[in-house]
Amino acid sequence: KFEQARLIACFISALAESWRTLLPGEMSNPRVCVIGAGAAGLTTIKQLKDQGITSIECFEKEGDLGGVFNYGKDKNGVYDNAVLTISNYLMAFSDMPPKGHRFHWHHTEYKDYLLQYAHAFGLAKHVSLSTRVLSVEGGPGRWHVVVEDADGKVVDKGLYDAVAVCSGAHQAVNQPTFHGMDSFKGTIMHSSAYKNNANFIGKDCVCVGLGESGADVVREISDVARSTVLAMRSFPYLIPRLARPFHENPLGCSSDAFTSHLRHDLLIVPISHYRKLKHFLNRIMCTLAALLFLLFPSLGRGTKPPTKDAFNQDSAAGFIDKDTRYSPLAAKLIYTFCDLSGQQERGQKFACKNVMFVENVVKGKIATNVSGIKCLEADFVVFNDGSKVRCECLVMCTGYRDEFAFLKGQIGSTGLPLSVPEGNVRRLYKHIFHPDIGESMAWIGFVRPSTGGIPACAEMAARYFALVLAGERTLPKNIGALTAADYELDTRYFKLSPDVKTLVGYKDWMDSVAELVGCDVQLWKYILQPSLFVRLCLGSLLPSQYRLSGPCSLPVLSKATILAVPVAATRRQTVG
Numbered sequence: 001k002f003e004q005a006r007l008i009a010c011f012i013s014a015l016a017e018s019w020r021t022l023l024p025g026e027m028s029n030p031r032v033c034v035i036g037a038g039a040a041g042l043t044t045i046k047q048l049k050d051q052g053i054t055s056i057e058c059f060e061k062e063g064d065l066g067g068v069f070n071y072g073k074d075k076n077g078v079y080d081n082a083v084l085t086i087s088n089y090l091m092a093f094s095d096m097p098p099k100g101h102r103f104h105w106h107h108t109e110y111k112d113y114l115l116q117y118a119h120a121f122g123l124a125k126h127v128s129l130s131t132r133v134l135s136v137e138g139g140p141g142r143w144h145v146v147v148e149d150a151d152g153k154v155v156d157k158g159l160y161d162a163v164a165v166c167s168g169a170h171q172a173v174n175q176p177t178f179h180g181m182d183s184f185k186g187t188i189m190h191s192s193a194y195k196n197n198a199n200f201i202g203k204d205c206v207c208v209g210l211g212e213s214g215a216d217v218v219r220e221i222s223d224v225a226r227s228t229v230l231a232m233r234s235f236p237y238l239i240p241r242l243a244r245p246f247h248e249n250p251l252g253c254s255s256d257a258f259t260s261h262l263r264h265d266l267l268i269v270p271i272s273h274y275r276k277l278k279h280f281l282n283r284i285m286c287t288l289a290a291l292l293f294l295l296f297p298s299l300g301r302g303t304k305p306p307t308k309d310a311f312n313q314d315s316a317a318g319f320i321d322k323d324t325r326y327s328p329l330a331a332k333l334i335y336t337f338c339d340l341s342g343q344q345e346r347g348q349k350f351a352c353k354n355v356m357f358v359e360n361v362v363k364g365k366i367a368t369n370v371s372g373i374k375c376l377e378a379d380f381v382v383f384n385d386g387s388k389v390r391c392e393c394l395v396m397c398t399g400y401r402d403e404f405a406f407l408k409g410q411i412g413s414t415g416l417p418l419s420v421p422e423g424n425v426r427r428l429y430k431h432i433f434h435p436d437i438g439e440s441m442a443w444i445g446f447v448r449p450s451t452g453g454i455p456a457c458a459e460m461a462a463r464y465f466a467l468v469l470a471g472e473r474t475l476p477k478n479i480g481a482l483t484a485a486d487y488e489l490d491t492r493y494f495k496l497s498p499d500v501k502t503l504v505g506y507k508d509w510m511d512s513v514a515e516l517v518g519c520d521v522q523l524w525k526y527i528l529q530p531s532l533f534v535r536l537c538l539g540s541l542l543p544s545q546y547r548l549s550g551p552c553s554l555p556v557l558s559k560a561t562i563l564a565v566p567v568a569a570t571r572r573q574t575v576g
Contacts, residue, residue: 013453027166030161030469033136033145034058035406037127038067039114040445040458041166043093045123047462050552051470057157059147061132065118068170070113076192081220083322085212085241085353087254087310088113089565091453094543095554097561102254103310104241104322104377136163139412141440162440162469165404166458169446169502172403175396176208180376184394191217191397197224205229205393206381208373210236214397215354221395222357222365230361231381233372235340236352239451240320242309243568254310255353257540257568259451261523262286264507264541278368278522282465284522290538292530299534300567321355326330329362342438342496349496350503351450402446402501411436422499426487430513431502432461435480439468450494452506456543460513467517468550507541519550530561538567 008130032048036043039062045056062070068077084091084105088098091105096117105113118124122199130150136142138159145157160434173190181188191213197220205225207218210232222228243255265282293300309315311322320334334355343349352467371385402425407418416436421427425446428434432442449459467473476482494503514520526533536545544561547554 018439019160025285029053030328031055031159032057032162032164032469033133033143033157033160034126034164034166035133035136036060036166036168036445037062037065037129038069038166038168038445039455040462041067041121041127041164042114042118043455043459044120044164044166044444044462044465045126046095046117047459047466048469049121049123050463051466051472053466053469056126057160058127059131059133060127060129061515063129063130065129066111066114069107069114071107071111073195075128076173079194079213079216080196081216082107082213083216083311084110086453086483087256089542089544089561090256090540091455092543093117093455093459094545094547094558095459095552097542097544097557099564101306101308102257102565103312104254114265116131133406135408136406137409137418139414140437142412143441147342153518159198162442162460164462164465165443166445166545167404167406169402169448170400173396173403174399174499176398178373178376180382182477183378184376184391185378186392186394188394189396191395192400194395197221200225200393202226203392205390205395206231206391207397209393209397209399210352210357211350211397211399212352212354213356215352216399217395218366219360221393225393227389228360228366229381229391230357230366230368231373232368232370233381234342235337235370236513237341237343237349238337238355238358239351239353240324240334240355241322241353242311242320253568256451257310259506259541260539260569261507261513261521261537261541262290262569282523285527285533286537288527289523289534293534293538296530299531300538302566310331319349321358324356325357327359327362330358333358333361348450348499348505349495350448350494353451399499424487426490426501427483429475429479429483430461430464430486431504432465433479435483438479439465439475446502447504448500448502448507449504449506449509452510452541453543457504457509459543460510460517460546463517463519463551464513472551473516473518474576509542510546514546514550517546517550519546519548519553521545521548531563535562535565535567538569539565540568 015513034044034056035060041058045058048056053063064070071078082521087101087102088105092098132148134147134148136143141161143160143163145160147155147157149155173192175190194217200221201224202225203225205221218230239253239255265279265286306315309319311320320326341349357366369383371383374382374384379390380388381391409418410416411418425431428443431447443456444461448454449457497503511520523537526536541564545559547558
């Protein structure tokens with residue numbers, strides 16, 4: 001009976017939708033389903049509204065906005081002391097930039113920012129909280145959605161013209177299996193369930209993997225454990241969140257402050273898809289800006305040096321990361337890990353922008369093993385190099401895998417499964433559009449820049465999606481060939497991080513989508529505004545630069561934001 005009722009409801013809904021599409025002007029305001037109300041989902045609603053699309057329904061499975069930043073003692077997600085690895089100016093959206101100095105938000109501060117963003121633009125009224133999407137079925141332009149509401153009731157929501165998948169990349173844990181796990185007497189947990197180190201006091205622990213969260217976890221555990229071993233399969237490429245010891249950093253800036261047009265356009269960056277005349281011109285502009293900064297440093301610097309670094313620590317104290325002071329041994333260890341990572345020589349690797357754990361390696365609180373785990377015994381972890389260590393707690397800091405269980409069936413009548421091809425978002429055009437579906441379904445938030453913020457990339461993807469839905473832009477006719485070319489290039493370039501399918505080069509990806517949106521930055525246009533010109537060329541790649549011109553531009557706000565952030569590089573570095 002339920003199935004019959006569902007089919008009748010689908011028929012009535014389809015009939016209503018068919019009639020609606022015949023009404024004048026109705027398709028200019030398509031009905032859109034947004035899945036997830038984290039950072040990606042919220043900015044998607046905002047960009048759709050900017051294009052006059054208001055028939056938006058967003059479904060969020062949690063009881064509040066914020067996605068993975070919804071903290072809970074008994075739920076997976078952020079841990080007590082989580083501090084973002086990207087500074088606030090690169091984590092914020094370009095249509096609501098932060099104010100004040102550059103620093104790294106605590107997870108509660110970023111959650112507050114997202115709530116403020118939702119309030120400022122009236123986004124919450126489009127969101128149904130505690131509502132889980134059970135299924136999305138259909139074909140291009142006709143997506144049937146079924147949800148489970150806050151009361152546990154299954155609700156048929158009918159047909160939507162478009163769907164934005166903003167469920168995030170932290171839905172399904174990636175937990176490896178090892179021979180002997182069944183006989184292991186200790187506890188095994190994934191870092192997604194980690195909150196603090198209280199349960200590890202006085203225990204023998206092994207932490208598997210070293211991502212940015214893993215660096216925090218192993219540091220905190222080693223502060224209280226009897227012994228801690230960091231187990232890896234390869235050496236990571238490390239970037240201190242405060243730029244020492246790699247750059248002179250008198251301002252105590254976050255290391256992401258050194259990402260700039262100068263750094264990218266004056267260096268040979270193999271990942272660049274778009275080495276055209278425009279990029280040759282950008283090289284000339286950056287050279288000119290560097291000379292201007294050399295002669296007139298006030299064009300890029302504020303009047304007063306800051307007293308606090310990007311973690312609100314004493315900027316003169318020589319910190320290289322949060323609670324992590326510079327020392328020659330720490331610097332040597334970072335350099336050694338980077339050299340052994342294979343970065344540059346054998347391809348690009350995901351950069352771990354967190355070196356808090358290094359101090360405890362130097363102090364002997366953390367031992368490292370890079371041979372990989374062979375098997376588990378009752379009380380031991382055995383490594384491939386033949387060594388073994390006693391272990392009571394095995395913590396898997398092994399990341400997540402992309403999973404979209406709510407996508408059901410086939411793409412219309414094509415016979416192709418409704419899914420991300422090969423489970424790899426690189427098979428989507430710009431990590432957004434399925435070549436066999438087109439503009440009516442977008443994956444937003446599945447771009448992870450090697451340096452830069454995921455939310456800024458999600459916003460750019462959402463702007464493109466909204467423009468395409470509004471009929472202001474069209475997808476390229478050769479979308480399949482373009483997607484295949486990008487796939488081959490990115491897979492080859494990031495071959496040292498084969499499991500991070502979302503990985504892209506921040507500037508290359510943002511610039512390429514900005515061209516599609518029509519908001520790409522043309523540096524030469526700002527020569528007659530020297531302070532803005534110098535900070536655009538030499539300052540960090542703020543998302544605000546993509547609001548200087550183009551659809552829904554915010555030139556006054558963008559200029560004020562760019563001028564408020566000083567150039568991090570010294571004059572010697574810019575001309576070196």
